Amino acid sequence: MNPVDTQAETTPLDVERIRQDFPILRRKVRGKPLVYLDNAATSQKPQSVIDAISHHYSHTNANVHRGVHCLAEEATEAYEEVRRKVCRFIHADDPTSIVFTRNTTESINLVAHAWGRKFLAEDDEVVLTVMEHHSNLVPWQLLAKDTGCKLRFIDIDDDGHLRTDRLDEYITDKTKLVCMGHVSNALGTINSVRTIACAARAVGALVLVDGAQSAPHGPVNVETLDCDFYAYSPHKALGPMGIGVLWARRDLLEEMDPFLGGGEMIRNVTLERSTWAGVPHKFEAGTPSVADAVGLGAATDYLMDIGMENIRAHEKYIISYAMERLAELPFIRFFGPRDPVDRCGLVSFIDTDIHPHDLGTIVDQHGVAIRAGHHCAKPLMHRLGVVATARASFYIYNDRNDVDALIDSLLAARKVFGL
Ligand code: PLP
Numbered sequence: 001m002n003p004v005d006t007q008a009e010t011t012p013l014d015v016e017r018i019r020q021d022f023p024i025l026r027r028k029v030r031g032k033p034l035v036y037l038d039n040a041a042t043s044q045k046p047q048s049v050i051d052a053i054s055h056h057y058s059h060t061n062a063n064v065h066r067g068v069h070c071l072a073e074e075a076t077e078a079y080e081e082v083r084r085k086v087c088r089f090i091h092a093d094d095p096t097s098i099v100f101t102r103n104t105t106e107s108i109n110l111v112a113h114a115w116g117r118k119f120l121a122e123d124d125e126v127v128l129t130v131m132e133h134h135s136n137l138v139p140w141q142l143l144a145k146d147t148g149c150k151l152r153f154i155d156i157d158d159d160g161h162l163r164t165d166r167l168d169e170y171i172t173d174k175t176k177l178v179c180m181g182h183v184s185n186a187l188g189t190i191n192s193v194r195t196i197a198c199a200a201r202a203v204g205a206l207v208l209v210d211g212a213q214s215a216p217h218g219p220v221n222v223e224t225l226d227c228d229f230y231a232y233s234p235h236k237a238l239g240p241m242g243i244g245v246l247w248a249r250r251d252l253l254e255e256m257d258p259f260l261g262g263g264e265m266i267r268n269v270t271l272e273r274s275t276w277a278g279v280p281h282k283f284e285a286g287t288p289s290v291a292d293a294v295g296l297g298a299a300t301d302y303l304m305d306i307g308m309e310n311i312r313a314h315e316k317y318i319i320s321y322a323m324e325r326l327a328e329l330p331f332i333r334f335f336g337p338r339d340p341v342d343r344c345g346l347v348s349f350i351d352t353d354i355h356p357h358d359l360g361t362i363v364d365q366h367g368v369a370i371r372a373g374h375h376c377a378k379p380l381m382h383r384l385g386v387v388a389t390a391r392a393s394f395y396i397y398n399d400r401n402d403v404d405a406l407i408d409s410l411l412a413a414r415k416v417f418g419l
Contacts (some may be wrong), residue, residue, distance in 0.1 A: 007319075009317070010291065012310040012314060015314075015396070016399075021048065022045070023047060023105035025044065028367065032366055034367055034369065035406065037393060040080075041236075041393075043235070044237055045239075047242065048298045049302065050403065052297065053298075056290065064076040064079045069297075077155060078290070080084070080095070082166070082296055089300050091221070092223070094175075094250055097101065097249065097250045098246070100284055102242075104210060105135040107183075107244050108136055108139050111248070114242055116177070120143065121148065124174060125150045125198075126151050126152070127152045127154065127179050128153050128180070129155075131189065133185055133186075133375075143234060153379075154170045154180075154196075156187075156189075160187040160336035162191055164196065169198075169409075171202075173176050175200065178197070178206070182220075183213035185213045186335075186345060186375040186381075187348060187380070188348065189340055190214070193207070193227060194226055197227055198226070207228050207229070208227065209230045211232040212231070213230035215303075217311060217344050217395075218344070222247055223370065229253060232245050233319065237300075237303060239293075243289050243293055243296050254279060254282075255282070260285040261285055262286045263285065264286065265283065265285040280408050281392045304383050315394060316341070318400065318402075323338070323347060328407075329407070329410065331352050332349055332351060334349035350395075356373065356388040357372045357373070358413070358417075360372030360373075362405065362409070362412065362416055363413060367405070370391060370406055392406055
């Protein structure tokens with residue numbers, strides 16, 4: 001995500017107008033208007049995405065890349081058009097370097113299997129960070145078990161920034177791959193991929209970026225990030241669940257072995273052996289989720305119409321206010337960078353007197369949906385010295401009155417406990 005110079009006091013988005021596109025925001029929860037602040041887990045879907053999926057099943061449904069009939073051709077074209085769209089969205093230059101998976105988790109597992117198992121050996125090192133989501137940790141632990149490669153972890157400072165001042169301790173001649181989250185789902189920190197990629201390049205290592213929390217929230221350019229692999233989950237970016245994205249440098253995809261075997265990923269098959277289709281199809285075995293791809297296309301259109309710079313500016317506007325309001329509450333301790341320039345639109349916090357799960361349950365009674373728990377980042381929780389946090393995460397349809405509703409519900413939780 002690239003920095004944007006916008007005043008945090010205003011938003012370029014017409015939030016009221018945007019909200020009308022999201023039918024779920026009209027419903028009530030526990031008798032109260034829904035205040036949806038769990039966008040880091042998954043975003044809500046605009047009507048255009050819901051309609052695109054429905055239209056596909058009503059008019060264009062067929063399997064892709066195999067039929068010669070009209071519907072099969074139209075479905076294939078719709079599917080491939082989304083690949084081109086995603087390519088433009090992340091500013092890549094070659095649509096064939098986009099692989100559709102199920103989610104970020106599968107994209108990272110694909111790299112761990114298809115690249116890691118082929119190119120890593122005992123004593124090679126993979127460098128991660130202590131703030132990784134389990135999706136960008138467990139696949140590398142499995143790989144280390146199988147190949148004997150070692151994992152090393154870049155630490156954080158007290159403000160939740162990566163210790164880039166100590167990179168030469170972590171990234172050495174043994175490093176073959178650096179895997180890092182672009183934006184932390186539990187701290188909100190926007191990490192400097194370029195700084196770390198520069199250190200990785202200096203020792204000839206590759207860089208994988210977990211973009212699950214960056215692609216939905218601001219402009220992403222895989223070229224200027226200087227990474228080799230970039231993964232994200234469209235369901236966090238207005239798209240449907242069931243489709244994921246992996247971008248990789250094409251030469252790497254060419255030399256990687258397949259991840260899954262089956263139909264549509266082969267060039268030729270005999271009883272004894274098979275040869276592989278070209279990229280990206282070599283990595284897309286079996287029937288893909290075509291309708292979800294179509295939904296991803298509509299979601300990408302929606303985001304690009306608003307403009308990713310505007311979305312980033314909007315989130316800076318919301319998070320500045322959220323941090324300001326939370327800082328007024330002496331019983332709240334929050335984690336991650338203080339400066340909204342260094343953080344995305346989410347904030348993790350604890351009430352020093354109430355367990356995050358109790359807090360999550362009570363604010364839900366007020367229609368406020370937040371996440372409470374370890375956020376699939378247990379090692380980070382351990383590093384922070386807590387078992388769980390509460391997390392409020394904002395998106396394009398949230399405004400400052402949602403922050404006010406959160407604060408009111410946090411105060412109401414204090415009353416429940418007689419505090
Ligand atoms: N990485 C980060 C930083 C995330 O926040 C998430 C989901 O919350 C994931 C990876 C995994 O995404 P998915 O469950 O869509 O694979």
